[in-house]
Every structure is written in C-alpha cells, then in structure tokens.
Amino acid sequence: MPAPWTCRTCLRRQLLAGNPHSLGYSTKSRPPLKWSRRKWTVVLAAAGGSFGAGTLAFSDDARHWTTATKRTGRVVSVLLVNINEADGQEKQASLLKACHKRCAERTLEALEQNGSIFIKLGQHLSSMEYLLPSEWTRTFVPLQDKCPVSSIESIEGMFVKDTGMQITELFADFEREPVGAASLAQVHRATMKDTGQRVAVKVQHPALEEWVPLDMRLTKMTFAAVKYFFPDYDLEWLSDEMESSLPQELDFAQEGENAIRAREYFKGIQDTPLVIPDVLWAKKRILVMEYISGHRPDDLEYLDTNNIDRDEVSAALSRIFNEMIFGDNAPLHCDPHGGNIAIRKTTSSRKPNFDVILYDHGLYRDIPKELKRSYAKLWLAVIDADETRMRKYAYDVAGITEEQFPLFASAITGRDYRVVTKSVNTPRSDQEREDISDALGEGMLQQLVQLLGKVPRIILLILKTNDLTRSLDENLHTRQGPAHTFLILARYCSRTVFGEQMEEIRRHGSLYLPCNLLRLLSAWASYMRVEWKLSLYEYYISVRRHLGVPVSVGLP
Numbered sequence: 219m220p221a222p223w224t225c226r227t228c229l230r231r232q233l234l235a236g237n238p239h240s241l242g243y244s245t246k247s248r249p250p251l252k253w254s255r256r257k258w259t260v261v262l263a264a265a266g267g268s269f270g271a272g273t274l275a276f277s278d279d280a281r282h283w284t285t286a287t288k289r290t291g292r293v294v295s296v297l298l299v300n301i302n303e304a305d306g307q308e309k310q311a312s313l314l315k316a317c318h319k320r321c322a323e324r325t326l327e328a329l330e331q332n333g334s335i336f337i338k339l340g341q342h343l344s345s346m347e348y349l350l351p352s353e354w355t356r357t358f359v360p361l362q363d364k365c366p367v368s369s370i371e372s373i374e375g376m377f378v379k380d381t382g383m384q385i386t387e388l389f390a391d392f393e394r395e396p397v398g399a400a401s402l403a404q405v406h407r408a409t410m411k412d413t414g415q416r417v418a419v420k421v422q423h424p425a426l427e428e429w430v431p432l433d434m435r436l437t438k439m440t441f442a443a444v445k446y447f448f449p450d451y452d453l454e455w456l457s458d459e460m461e462s463s464l465p466q467e468l469d470f471a472q473e474g475e476n477a478i479r480a481r482e483y484f485k486g487i488q489d490t491p492l493v494i495p496d497v498l499w500a501k502k503r504i505l506v507m508e509y510i511s512g513h514r515p516d517d518l519e520y521l522d523t524n525n526i527d528r529d530e531v532s533a534a535l536s537r538i539f540n541e542m543i544f545g546d547n548a549p550l551h552c553d554p555h556g557g558n559i560a561i562r563k564t565t566s567s568r569k570p571n572f573d574v575i576l577y578d579h580g581l582y583r584d585i586p587k588e589l590k591r592s593y594a595k596l597w598l599a600v601i602d603a604d605e606t607r608m609r610k611y612a613y614d615v616a617g618i619t620e621e622q623f624p625l626f627a628s629a630i631t632g633r634d635y636r637v638v639t640k641s642v643n644t645p646r647s648d649q650e651r652e653d654i655s656d657a658l659g660e661g662m663l664q665q666l667v668q669l670l671g672k673v674p675r676i677i678l679l680i681l682k683t684n685d686l687t688r689s690l691d692e693n694l695h696t697r698q699g700p701a702h703t704f705l706i707l708a709r710y711c712s713r714t715v716f717g718e719q720m721e722e723i724r725r726h727g728s729l730y731l732p733c734n735l736l737r738l739l740s741a742w743a744s745y746m747r748v749e750w751k752l753s754l755y756e757y758y759i760s761v762r763r764h765l766g767v768p769v770s771v772g773l774p
Contacts, residue, residue: 301443334401334429335464342456345689346685347685366423419506430464440457450668453671480551481494490538526572531574538574561573629681701755720741
C-alpha cells in the first residue's frame, strides 16, 4: 500500500529531530520529485496551453490579458508550491496533517481570489468527507458562505444585452442588493411591472461569460498535473464531471424547465410537503420566478421556536430525495446542499406544519430504471447488514469487485466498514469520524480516488446527493438519529423491487392466469412482510424516542 505523503518542511523538522527517513513520494511508477527543467516545463507548458486556449476567444484587450495572467499565475504558483512540498514520505500523523493543512490553506486563498467556478469547486470539495482528508474539507467550508457579489451596474448591462430592455422597463422595483449570492449567480427581489407580483430574479454573474473557458481549462490542467506527478491520486474524473455539468448549470432556461418538470412531478406525490417556486420566464442568464422565502434547514432555533419537529423535517427531506432517486420517471436534483433548501412554517392545520422549499434546479439527472432497481436491492442489503447480497448488487450497480467492496460500502454509506456489516442505522460517533479520517491518511485515500474514477458518473452524482442529504440529517440533531431515515429508504427500496416483480409477472401474460396469480400473491406477500416490519419498527423507534432511549435497528 502506498505511503501517505508529507511536505519538505515536515521532513526537515524530523531530520533536525534526528529521525531521518528516505525522501520521496512513494509510488510504484515515479521516483522522488526533483524539480528538473523538464518537470517545470510540464506544468508551465500545460498552464500556457490553458491560458492561451482560454483567452483566444476574446479580443486583444489589455485588461483581459492582464487579469487572465494573474488568474493563471495564482493557480500555477499554488500548484507548483504544493507539488514541490508533496515530495516526501512520512508516517507520523501529526506531520502529515500539518502538511495537508498548509496546502489546503494555500489553495483556499487562490480559490477565493479567483472566484468564479473555483468557488463552486471548493464548495464541492468541502462536502467530500468520504474522499478527502479533513484538513482539506474543513478548510474549504468557509467557501459555502463566501460567494462573490456582482455590481448592480454589471447586472443592468447584462439585462440590456440579454433582453434588449432596461431593468426599469420590466420591474416596478428591483432591489439593488441581492438577498442571496452563490458561486454562479445571485438573487434579487423585485416586483413585476405588469402584474405587481413579487418575484425573485436569479441572475448569473456577468463575469462568468469571460472567465469560465479559462478557469475550466485551469481546473483540468491542475488535476492533470496532480495525476502526472502523483499517479495514485487520479482526480481527473472530478474535472470531467464539472466540465459536463457546468454548461447545464449555466443555462438558466434549462433550469427553468427542470423546475417546472419537478414541480409537475411532485404534484402527484401526496406525502411530501415540497414547494418549488413557479417560473415566470427565463433566459440563458436570467431566471424570474415566484418569490418564496424560508429558513435554512439547519436553523435549529427557527425550527424549535416555531414548534417544527426536527424529526419530521428529516423524514420529509428523506422522502423527497428518495422519491427523486427511486420514483418512476422522477427527476433527480443533484445539488441539495443547505443553501438550496429552506423550511417555512405553514398556517394551515395539515400535518406536517411546514413546507420544504427547493431552489436551484440547474443540475438534474435521470436514473435508468435498471440502475434504480439494482441500487434499491443494494440498499436493502445494506440496511439488512447482508454482506453477500451487498457484494452482489454492488457489482450490478457499479462493477465493484470483491477486493473493492469494503471501500465502496464505506463510500456510499459514509460509515466505517465494520459498522456497515453490523448496523448502519446507528449515529456516527466522533471516534468513527476520526477513524475514517485516519484511514484516509494511511493510504486508503489513493484506493478510494482510483475506485471513484472507475464507477459510472451517474453513481457519483447519486453518491453526492446521498452525502449531502446525510449531512443535512446530521445537522438537524434529531432524536431518532439515522434510524427513521433508513427505514424510509427501505420502504422506497421495497416498493421499487415490488414494481420490478410486477413488471416481470405482466411480461408472462394476464394476471388472471393461474401461474401469474401465484407469482402475484408471492410478490405481494413478500412486499407486505417488509411493509409490516417497517411499520412495527417505526412504532418501536417512536416509543424509544419518547422514552429518550437511543435507537439502533436493522431489518430482520
């Protein structure tokens, strides 16, 4: 197993302490890094190519070229320094953590200075606790709240360019300060001039049009350089996925269509209090929709003050996103972080007493039916702690081999493999989080990076959705822990499997044929057994919750 790397500073300290170790990053394919002219040339040539390709689309404007040089310089300088530091081998955990921390802080500064899609990249990396050491993910957390704000003048210019009309011609009033800002866009409150309706106007940062081509090439160059010098850390699939998804997220007309589709789909789902703002009109960089506000799902003070049950919020979120994953022809929202979800108290007498508002519909995917079914069987096996079935369906879902399975099981659940094989329904302890972080630092990270680079892209997006919703659930600090959400997941999985069985029966002819009737009764009995077990367990954990007893359950 390759040894983890550390930086030259850490190594120098250890040498001074009289405990020298051989320098060099431990891989089978490359010797210790020495900054020869050839290796400097590799990075600088790649950067030069990115710079040139990203700027050719623009006229010979001095301001643009000067800024492009600065943006490229920040990325290249941080990349060179980080790679130059990461040329040692060290097993002492404290030195390794310090090395990761310095490199992460250096990278954070460059991401903040460049802004644009680099903020979005950092936000994505901050949520990848299953992949990156905690020194990186925790360092990038501030990027969730440090998003750029475009000037009102640049927004006014974009309106004229994209619609041919001034803001004042479209809106009776338009608040100059945005009520929210994200990495790709910001939102202003406004009032429609023709109807007087209060609306939210989502506008893309105008600067993105100029810098996305260059920034995307710099991102690809960075991951390509990391792969070149550290072959065990092949993260190019991240830039590939970003290159595929970013054009969709930057097309607000497509986002409007996604929102309308999701809104129509959930009209037929009765047990989810989901609200999706209505879309009035959309252009490629401008989206006008119904204004609906709420509070972040982790605003526990708001929930408690308004008597909104955290466990019910957790259950509602679980039902919404499981419906998106397992529902027939359901669209999957692939970016469900805390900033894209809001909770508002309702005045009606219905239960629950809140709505879940879902924003930002730029990135959607459709999951193939067969993949949904295999994924459902995989999760039923996980909840049941049935390792044999887990291994079978992990192979069906993502081609996971016997050797890769323990790592894959940890990745999809966010849990220690020893926990997965016993009961995944128990809350994650601080010790378990520390164990996972230490394992990543002890060489498992390389294996995980290589594994995730081989699985289908749709699986990565499902994993991302699962990871973000799991994080939302943990931040709610519910009384039931993860037990109830896993039971909801099990119910959706059970229904999916039952639907497959019914489809198979219909392929053999009429349901009234004696052989098909027997198959139907068998499938229905199997399905109802699971439903009854789930109902009994829900009652069981409800009683334990009211008694204040911790819950840990698994399906018999």
